[in-house]
Amino acid sequence: MTDARLRHxxxxxxxxxxxxxxxxxxxxxxxxxxxxxxGISDGLLPVFLAAVPILAxxxxxxxxxxxxxxxxxxxxxxxxxxxxxxxxxxxxxSEVWEAALALGVFGLxxxxxxxxxxxxxxxxxxxxxxxxxxxxxxxxxLGGIAGASMAWAGAHWDLSxxxxxxxxxxVLLPVAFIGSRWYVEGKQEEELQQGEARGKAGSVSFKLLMxxxxxxxxxxxxxxxxxxxxxxxxxxxxxxxxxxxTVPYNVYMVTTLLGRAVGDFGVRRFGAVAVVRSGSVLAAAxxxxxxxxxxxxxxxxxxxxxxxxxxxxxxQTFAAAGRMFPGASDTAIARLNIFNYVGFLVGxxxxxxxxDAWSYRGAMLVPMVLVLATLVYAKSxxxxxxxxxxxxxxxxxxxxx
Numbered sequence: 001m002t003d004a005r006l007r008h009x010x011x012x013x014x015x016x017x018x019x020x021x022x023x024x025x026x027x028x029x030x031x032x033x034x035x036x037x038x039g040i041s042d043g044l045l046p047v048f049l050a051a052v053p054i055l056a057x058x059x060x061x062x063x064x065x066x067x068x069x070x071x072x073x074x075x076x077x078x079x080x081x082x083x084x085x086x087x088x089x090x091x092x093x094s095e096v097w098e099a100a101l102a103l104g105v106f107g108l109x110x111x112x113x114x115x116x117x118x119x120x121x122x123x124x125x126x127x128x129x130x131x132x133x134x135x136x137x138x139x140x141x142l143g144g145i146a147g148a149s150m151a152w153a154g155a156h157w158d159l160s161x162x163x164x165x166x167x168x169x170x171v172l173l174p175v176a177f178i179g180s181r182w183y184v185e186g187k188q189e190e191e192l193q194q195g196e197a198r199g200k201a202g203s204v205s206f207k208l209l210m211x212x213x214x215x216x217x218x219x220x221x222x223x224x225x226x227x228x229x230x231x232x233x234x235x236x237x238x239x240x241x242x243x244x245x246t247v248p249y250n251v252y253m254v255t256t257l258l259g260r261a262v263g264d265f266g267v268r269r270f271g272a273v274a275v276v277r278s279g280s281v282l283a284a285a286x287x288x289x290x291x292x293x294x295x296x297x298x299x300x301x302x303x304x305x306x307x308x309x310x311x312x313x314x315x316q317t318f319a320a321a322g323r324m325f326p327g328a329s330d331t332a333i334a335r336l337n338i339f340n341y342v343g344f345l346v347g348x349x350x351x352x353x354x355x356d357a358w359s360y361r362g363a364m365l366v367p368m369v370l371v372l373a374t375l376v377y378a379k380s381x382x383x384x385x386x387x388x389x390x391x392x393x394x395x396x397x398x399x400x401x
Contacts, residue, residue, distance in 0.1 A: 006127060009184025013120055014139040016080055019176045020113060021143020022150070023087050026165060027106065028227070029151035033161055034090060038099045048100070052107040053341035059111020060341075064334030066112075067119065072330060073183040076116040080176050082109040088169045091161030115337045119330045120185055121315075122322030127186020131267035137315040138260035145253050203328035204335065211377035212317050212324070213339040215276075218370040219313040220343025221350065222283060222306065225367045226252050228348040229360070230303055233290070237360050240296035248303040255307030263312045272316050272381040280374040283309025287368030291361045313374065314340070320381040 027034075035045055063075055086109060089102035121136045147168075154164035226249065235245035259279075266275045286305030293299040321336045322329040347367065354363035 005182075005184050006124070006186075008182040010124055010128075010132065012179040012182040012184075013117065013124060014136055015179045016076060016113075016117055016176060017121075017136045017139040018143035018146075019080060019172050020083065020110075020117065021140040021145075022147035022168065022172065023083055023143075024110070025144040025147025026151050026168065027087060027090065029148050030154070030161060030164070033155065034099065037161055038093070038096050040096065040099070048103060050345060051100075052103055052110070053344045055104055055107030056111035056114065057338045057341040059108040059113075060115045060334050060337040061111075062108075063112045063115040064331055067116070067330045067334070071185060072116040072119040072123075073180070073185055075112055076120060077177070077180040077183065079109045079112040079116060080180070081173055083113055084169045084173045084176070088162075088165050091165035111337070111341070114340065115334045118318045118337065119333050120183065122318055122329050122333060123185045125186075125319060126322065126326075127184075131264045131272070131319070133315040133319045134260045134263035134267065134312060137311070138257055138263075141253060141257035141260055141311070145250075145257060148250070148253065204325050204331045206335070208324060209321065209332055209335060211380040212321050212336055215313065215374050215377050215380075216317050216336055216339040217343040217346070218367075218374055219310055219317070220340050221347035222287070222310050222367045222371050223314075224344045224347030225351050225364070226303060226306055226310075229351050229355075229363075233360055233364075234296050234299055238293055238296045238299045240299075244296055248300055251300060252303050252307040255304050256311040259308045259311035260315065263315070266312075267316070272320065273378050275312050276316050276381050277375055277378045279309045279312040280371055280378070281309070283313075284368045284372040285309070287364050287371065291364040291368070310371070313371075316381055323382050324380070 031045075031049070034040070040048060063072075066075055083106060086102050086106035090099060090106065093099055093102060117136070121133050125132050150164065150168065153159075154161075230248040230252065231245040234240040234248055235242060263275065266278075283306050286302045286307075286309055289302030289305060290299050291302075293302055318333055318336065321332040325332040350366065351360075351363045354360075354366060
């Protein structure tokens with residue numbers, strides 16, 4: 001019975017990751033359409049784009065406080081519908097203030113959603129006794145591909161934002177909400193013995209958490225570099241056609257999905273430290289290939305390497321935080337999640353500024369060095385097979401909603 005509940009909880013959480021991937025991709029891939037719909041100027045657009053991750057960071061901080069009183073599954077159950085409704089609001093409005101309100105709600109709820117999803121993922125991984133975290137993020141990548149494909153179809157057929165978003169929300173909102181009935185959290189031994197430990201600020205040492213925060217930030221600087229600059233780089237620097245310049249991000253997303261789909265097996269076999277080190281080296285090599293590429297196809301190879309390398313780092317960073325602070329993993333993950341948005345905020349402007357002031361080839365070396373710096377902090381990820389008994393530990397007590 002416990003095993004069945006865990007399987008159902010795992011499937012329902014993977015569904016939530018998938019839905020979030022769809023929603024986020026539908027937003028970010030239709031930014032030009034959003035700008036046109038609301039008449040947002042080029043000068044004002046960066047303010048709107050920066051506000052979303054900033055508010056998401058606020059949402060993550062608030063979630064840290066909320067989960068001291070209610071379980072993360074409750075936060076996730078209600079945050080996900082709000083995200084989808086906020087997405088619909090972005091497509092339904094007509095005034096700039098309506099866009100600002102909808103994007104603000106989207107940002108705050110995304111922060112709560114990201115934090116609570118990863119809290120539950122870490123808790124379930126502990127209950128399973130083996131690495132499953134990469135599988136959840138693979139579901140997110142799959143959702144991102146689906147969302148980007150739907151956004152492409154909407155743009156191709158010249159559909160309005162509301163027409164593009166409404167069917168998705170109508171289908172996914174009830175599916176996600178019904179699926180939330182099967183959410184499961186693996187109770188931590190320390191929580192069972194000391195319930196007051198959860199959510200207590202003093203139980204998380206920021207000094208110990210900082211290496212993981214830096215790794216998270218570096219990974220998202222790399223990710224935002226690909227998201228925001230791959231098309232421009234291929235077209236302006238490597239001389240590709242406009243059509244071909246759209247391919248690297250799709251390739252990146254597909255390789256991210258493939259890497260995460262098999263990544264858990266690598267963690268179980270070789271341990272988190274080895275997987276993170278290998279991913280960091282591969283991602284850094286990918287940036288290096290992109291920087292020295294003489295043509296578009298070599299550049300594409302570099303972006304493929306990037307996807308396979310970067311994809312393992314973020315899920316394992318959340319998992320490592322859970323292992324580092326087993327009695328207060330919710331607090332640790334909420335704080336770590338903030339650096340997701342810090343990296344996203346820093347990455348794109350950093351590469352853009354360096355590209356304009358120096359060269360875009362040279363700018364690619366900066367995220368390369370930052371991702372490579374993950375090797376310095378790799379020991380913080382711990383030896384997962386040893387900590388989890390090589391994947392043979394029996395699941396612990398579960399808290400079922």
